[in-house]
Amino acid sequence: MNKTFKIYAVIFIIIMVILALLEVNKKEVTDWRKNFDPNEKSPFGLFVFNKESKDLFKNQLKKIAETPYEYYNENKKQSHNILIIEKEIDRESWRSILNEVSKGSNAMLIAGRIPKEISDSIGFYASQISFEDQNVLKLTDKKYQNDFINLDKFPSGRGFSYVKPGVEILGKTVEKNNTDQANFIKVKLGKGNIFVHSEPLFLTNYYLLKPGNIKYAQDVFSYLNDKETVWFVEAADAKASSRFFMRFILSKPALKYAWWVFLGGMILFIFFNAKRKQRIVPVIEPLKNTSVEFVKSIGNLYLQEGDFHDMMAKKAQYFLNKVRMDLLIDTQNLDNAFAKKLQLKTGKNIEVITEAIALIRKAQDPYASVMKEDLTRMNTILDEIIR
Known part of the structure; x- marks a missing residue:
């Protein structure tokens, strides 16, 4: 065993010991960002909803990574349901959705921030109506009175401060120190309906995993007809079909650490072997005069x-x-x-x-x-x- 190999071995062992100590003493950090990513397992991701959506929509759910404008330009569909969860919608796409609704489709928009041009076209005004740390989501229909969700982690406090006559209020936010505010409405448009919910947190992993909360989500989606539902997701949300060869390794903590250790070892190896190696020149004794x-x-x-x-x-x-x-x-x-x-x-x-x-x-x-x-x-x- 030569000296260079011993140096590499010592460095590698030290790195492994440091990583092991860091792993043992590491404190799990929870990501509380509201990402609403269908493939994210953090508290405010939609991983659980994404997995349960097939049963929730009776295997009639179809995820689309295109904009509504692109999709409806290429596909002529019969009456169906449209689902949008915290997705930015451009003006042309919104016109395409309204066109489908007027033909008899139902659209459900679940978003905390709704563009003004959309709210104006439907007939409501959405704003920040509360800064309470806790509130309760309930539905107005008496048959759903026992189904509610207690939002005890970062509720947005958004609702509808104004709805025009003819808009039906289906749900509300209940707080101790404030009057009830509408957060779920239904608007009739042509042959179809538009449903708008201002608090998407009820679909996140944190709340769906709590006992009984799934019932509220089922009640909300029960307003959609029993037909095919098209869910428009962000293109980046289609991670399940991603072909990036490292996706599996990086998704597993143990494999991810092993990958970084391997890369670190390769960098050290290249660093120490950057100089060109030359065979030792043998000492040749001069010829003796005999x-x-x-x-x-x-x-x-x-x-x-x-x-x-x-x-x-x-x-x-x-x-x-x-x-x-x-x-x-x-x-x-x-x-x-x-x-x-x-x-x-x-x-x-x-x-x-x-x-x-x-x-x-x-x-x-x-x-x-x-x-x-x-x-x-x-x-x-x-x-x-x-x-």
Whole structure:
């Protein structure tokens, strides 16, 4: 196991320990935003309603991610129900809805904020009528008197401060310190009806999961005829059909943490390996000059054999060759002229040169008797003359 791998392992273990500690000590934070998202499980999402809607509308519910204007331009439908929950409606779409209602369809608009042009065309005025922390939603029909919802978390307090004659009030908001205010109305238009509810909180997860509250929602939708219902949702609400490949992983906390740990590990790996790695250059020892060792080996061999005469002959031959090559002196005749020239070019005493010539001649004489001392003396003198 190399040092780099150990560093990665230690860093990874530290990260995992930190994440584990954070996970253990993490406090669940509740998202109280009023998102009204059909796929959101937070308190004010519509996940529960979305799941129960098939039974609530007897499998006649159809979710549409287009605007009403686009949908009705492409589809010619018979009498049906129209459902809109906290969705922005443009002017052309609203005209398309009114056109369908006049033909005999029923539309139910459940929204806290209703554009003025819509409220004016129907005949009511919606506003913030209360700032109480708690109120009760009830229906005016006597057969629904026992079905109500107590809004104890962030009620909008919106209702209808004015409705024109002919508008039927179907529900109201009841508070301790205020008079009852209408929050659910019905308007006759052509062959159909428009229902408007100003408090969409009763459809959220937080309230539908409370025992008995589902009955109020059933009562509200009972005003729609038993026919196909088209629910216009935001395009972003069609998450169930989303093809984003990470949707499942990111929707599960454990898988999401594992994914982020994996990405963090990959970033660390890339960071520490960003520099180009190069193989270690081996240290190559320079080639040794074995000539000296070879000469020593040969010399030792001659000494062991005791052939001093042959060694003197080779030494003399080497010396004369060096004189010819370096000093440019003819070595054919080892006479006085040769001695004089060698003395002039080397600067050595004539006695040393004369002794050297004598030893060379002895070495060249195959019949001369040579001792070890002669070899030693010759080697010393010749090395002294030419260094």
